[in-house]
Amino acid sequence: MVSKNQIKLITSLQHKKYRNEHQLFIAEGVKVIQELLVSNFVLEHLFVTEAIFEKISPSQKTLIPATDMKRISALTSPSSSLAIFKIPKPVEREEKGLIVALDDIRDPGNLGTIIRLCDWFGIKQLVCSKETVDLYNPKVIQASMGSISRVNVSYLDLNEFVSNTSLPVFGTFMDGKNIYKEILPIEGVLIFGNEANGISSTLEKIIKNRIAIPRFGDIQKTESLNVATATAIFLSEFRRNTL
Amino acid sequence: MVSKNQIKLITSLQHKKYRNEHQLFIAEGVKVIQELLVSNFVLEHLFVTEAIFEKISPSQKTLIPATDMKRISALTSPSSSLAIFKIPKPVEREEKGLIVALDDIRDPGNLGTIIRLCDWFGIKQLVCSKETVDLYNPKVIQASMGSISRVNVSYLDLNEFVSNTSLPVFGTFMDGKNIYKEILPIEGVLIFGNEANGISSTLEKIIKNRIAIPRFGDIQKTESLNVATATAIFLSEFRRNTL
Numbered sequence: 001m002v003s004k005n006q007i008k009l010i011t012s013l014q015h016k017k018y019r020n021e022h023q024l025f026i027a028e029g030v031k032v033i034q035e036l037l038v039s040n041f042v043l044e045h046l047f048v049t050e051a052i053f054e055k056i057s058p059s060q061k062t063l064i065p066a067t068d069m070k071r072i073s074a075l076t077s078p079s080s081s082l083a084i085f086k087i088p089k090p091v092e093r094e095e096k097g098l099i100v101a102l103d104d105i106r107d108p109g110n111l112g113t114i115i116r117l118c119d120w121f122g123i124k125q126l127v128c129s130k131e132t133v134d135l136y137n138p139k140v141i142q143a144s145m146g147s148i149s150r151v152n153v154s155y156l157d158l159n160e161f162v163s164n165t166s167l168p169v170f171g172t173f174m175d176g177k178n179i180y181k182e183i184l185p186i187e188g189v190l191i192f193g194n195e196a197n198g199i200s201s202t203l204e205k206i207i208k209n210r211i212a213i214p215r216f217g218d219i220q221k222t223e224s225l226n227v228a229t230a231t232a233i234f235l236s237e238f239r240r241n242t243l
Numbered sequence: 244m245v246s247k248n249q250i251k252l253i254t255s256l257q258h259k260k261y262r263n264e265h266q267l268f269i270a271e272g273v274k275v276i277q278e279l280l281v282s283n284f285v286l287e288h289l290f291v292t293e294a295i296f297e298k299i300s301p302s303q304k305t306l307i308p309a310t311d312m313k314r315i316s317a318l319t320s321p322s323s324s325l326a327i328f329k330i331p332k333p334v335e336r337e338e339k340g341l342i343v344a345l346d347d348i349r350d351p352g353n354l355g356t357i358i359r360l361c362d363w364f365g366i367k368q369l370v371c372s373k374e375t376v377d378l379y380n381p382k383v384i385q386a387s388m389g390s391i392s393r394v395n396v397s398y399l400d401l402n403e404f405v406s407n408t409s410l411p412v413f414g415t416f417m418d419g420k421n422i423y424k425e426i427l428p429i430e431g432v433l434i435f436g437n438e439a440n441g442i443s444s445t446l447e448k449i450i451k452n453r454i455a456i457p458r459f460g461d462i463q464k465t466e467s468l469n470v471a472t473a474t475a476i477f478l479s480e481f482r483r484n485t486l
Contacts, residue, residue: 113469113472116468116469116472117468117472119460120456120458120459120460120468121459121460122458122459122460150460178486180483180484180486213363213479214486215363215365216363216364216365216482216485216486217362217363217364217365217393225359225360225363225475226356226359228471228472229356229359229360229471229472229474229475230475231472232468232472232473232475232476232479233475233476233479236456236475236476236479236480237479237483239459240423240480241423242459243421243423243457243459
């Protein structure tokens with residue numbers, strides 16, 4: 001059974017304020033929880049609706065009915081398991097290699113997908129403006145599929161970071177230079193902007209290299225690519241010659 | 244005001260069975276509706292909560308209160324506008340150029356994103372197995388952002404199609420050949436599989452060319468890329484030398 005206090009705590013963790021206060025976050029679904037467990041995240045407690053996760057000690061695991069899972073889950077269709085993990089201490093940021101920078105990405109699904117892409121392409125550092133959606137948002141955890149254990153995510157003043165870095169800085173703009181024709185360095189900072197407004201005008205002023213994915217279709221089209229699919233293409237281009 | 248019968252009709256269009264019966268589909272949000280209007284989709288009726296879409300004649304437009312919009316919308320946060328469009332007659336399929344084939348993609352967001360990517364990369368033909376999510380599902384319309392007007396989507400027997408095509412056939416597999424090292428043709432069929440199970444084993448048997456996006460990070464990782472981000476990378480590779 002889940003107590004009233006537990007329900008209150010767990011549902012409060014859907015909000016950044018309470019995640020910060022308790023230094024805890026929730027993860028749902030067997031696959032994501034498994035990935036976090038093998039990646040040295042510290043488990044606070046696990047709730048399951050069936051006999052799974054046999055290696056977890058009974059003191060850290062509670063078997064609950066599906067009706068209780070529905071009360072604590074943030075998902076419309078709850079899975080068989082919900083875990084509470086401790087938020088780890090921040091790892092020190094290293095300024096080398098290819099660094100991805102996000103200027104105010106608001107959609108948790110996009111941030112989760114971008115973390116997963118960074119992981120795939122061996123990118124260890126992701127820096128985010130302070131307005132970017134929180135890493136421990138349950139939907140980010142869901143979409144990142146355990147990749148958060150291998151990508152170091154920092155929240156910082158992005159204008160300050162970009163002004164002070166010694167690495168070459170690339171910004172992604174609709175009117176940038178054709179990415180397929182550019183010589184891309186192994187090290188650098190690659191910036192993606194907000195879903196609706198792109199990179200902020202303050203930050204834009206200090207970016208030297210403007211790059212873009214050219215359009216291949218008809219000219220009259222107006223839409224842009226979704227930021228997560230654009231990230232996939234840019235990272236592929238930066239990495240394709242390094243294998 | 245929206246009548247009871249209208250509410251019944253509109254909410255029924257969230258289901259494929261009734262979309263087929265009425266040959267109608269719904270689109271929500273100003274941007275998507277605008278794109279469909281300029282792309283020769285035939286408007287059946289438009290519901291708005293404020294004075295927008297001034298060019299639409301009063302006989303085709305009804306101003307409704309937000310409470311009514313909530314009753315007809317499929318979205319958790321309804322927008323200011325919902326349109327009913329006629330499902331257009333199928334366009335004849337042309338077997339040339341690069342054709343994307345989907346084997347049982349179930350997530351409407353993935354199909355919508357893939358349609359948008361096809362549009363960006365100038366791909367005119369998308370063929371789907373019959374089990375693939377329906378093109379006129381409201382969430383597909385939402386995610387495709389009007390690109391459905393420029394990409395010809397057909398549902399067919401994919402095994403039959405692949406067996407009979409004269410174009411070279413490429414399947415995306417985890418253990419395929421490194422896409423960055425392959426010489427890729429301008430014309431061909433590029434197949435993506437189901438989110439959980441990949442390409443079906445029956446189809447796999449008749450695919451000659453197996454390709455993959457290599458992993459760049461640590462070896463112990465187990466996850467794959469989301470099918471929409473993988474599509475972004477494969478299409479970029481097929482198209483990058485054609486500009």
